[in-house]
Amino acid sequence: MTSTNATGTHGAVLEESVPTTDTALVELRDAGKSYGNIRALHGIDLKVYSGKVTCVLGDNGAGKSTLIKIVSGLHQHTEGEFLVQGETVRFSTPREALDKGIATVYQDLATVPLMPVWRNFFLGSELTKGPWPVRRLDIEKMKKTADEELRNMGIVLDDLEQPIGTLSGGQRQCVAIARAVHFGARVLILDEPTAALGVKQSGVVLKYIAAARDRGLGVIFITHNPHHAYMVGDHFSVLRLGTMELSAERSRITLEELTNHMAGGAELAALKHELSQVRGVDVEELPEEADLQVGAPQPN
Structure with a gap:
């Protein structure tokens, strides 16, 4: 059973697991993207299901960034089909993708380092109170909501007033994940979340990726690290030079095979x-x- 409460401008709090279905939350069919005469991506087949982590691996220039931009609504595909829950879509902006429940956490996390944690949590979607035109920020509600949502993801911070820049890289990644979940994300795209982290902080992020999956989200985990992918992944897709070199369920591939393809x-x-x-x-x-x-x- 899914419980929903109104929040902000984009959706509902996912307090319970999202029910899984046989229909892919996001699907690309023979999709591709060309920039003039440059064919950056072609022949891509990808399915993302509720409660599953789909890992997209590839070296620099493999096409991972282009794939992210298509699914997140930043760029439009020029070949094939793009479906969300079985419905053909063509996003013009990331806002349209967000309205469909697709949220992206980029490497830079889109945070303001000197702002408090709670302000970053609601950045761009601040809650207000009072009559128009003298509405003001509902600071207490935002602090309480941010604390509750972080705790729901297993993240406990002693002081939400501390600048988010004082948190570790892993903690900032986890705050960004919790923020996306709170604002109604059903598909969570994570762009190299462990790339700049040490072993311990990478483990923290992987833990919360698994937590998001267990809450019923469909997760697209973009990475160049096969070991991190294999720890949490349910399906693996390897890109090379803009094409899909490998697509396999976890049960059909070993870590050694995955590493060989990546290498x-x-x-x-x-x-x-x-x-x-x-x-x-x-x-x-x-x-x-x-x-x-x-x-x-x-x-x-």
């Missing part, structure tokens, strides 16, 4: 013979092409 294992396998002619290069540990097939039997 360009296919290219290394193809070059194994040439590398073997170079003195001082040990090619014994390089993967064979057969080893890179998803679900291929592993050596004993």
Whole structure:
């Protein structure tokens, strides 16, 4: 059962888990994006389900940023179809995507470092009270709501008045996730949330990604780290040079296979013979092409 309370301007507080359905919350069918003569993305098939973490991996220039921009409404696709809960859409602005329940947490987090935590939580969607035209900020309600929502995600801060810039990178990421959930997100796009974090803080962020999934959200986790992806992912898609090189459920791929795909294992396998002619290069540990097939039997 889903409980909803009116909040701000964009949606409802998700106090209970969102019920899962067989219909994908977000789906791309043979989607692509061209900038003039440059084809940045093409042939992309992607489904995001409620209560699942879909990991999109790829190196720099693979097309991850373009994919984010299409799903978040920043750019429009030029090929294929884009569906939200089975309905074909073409967003003109990120606000339209947000109205459909798609929220994006970028690497810069869109926060103001010197503002208090509670102000950042409601940044751009402040609650007000009193008659127009002398309405004023409802500071107490915003503080109380921010504290409750953070605690619902398991985040306990001693002082919501402290500047958000004094929090650790992991804590800031978690505040941004809790903010997106509060404002009605059903699909949460996370852009490299662990890229600039240490091991401990990365673990904190991964914990809250799992918490968002357990609350019924569909999560798109963009990362270049296969180990982080494998800890929380349910489905893995690897992009390379604007195309989908791999799409596999967790049960059909091992961490080693995923790492090989991310590391360009296919290219290394193809070059194994040439590398073997170079003195001082040990090619014994390089993967064979057969080893890179998803679900291929592993050596004993």
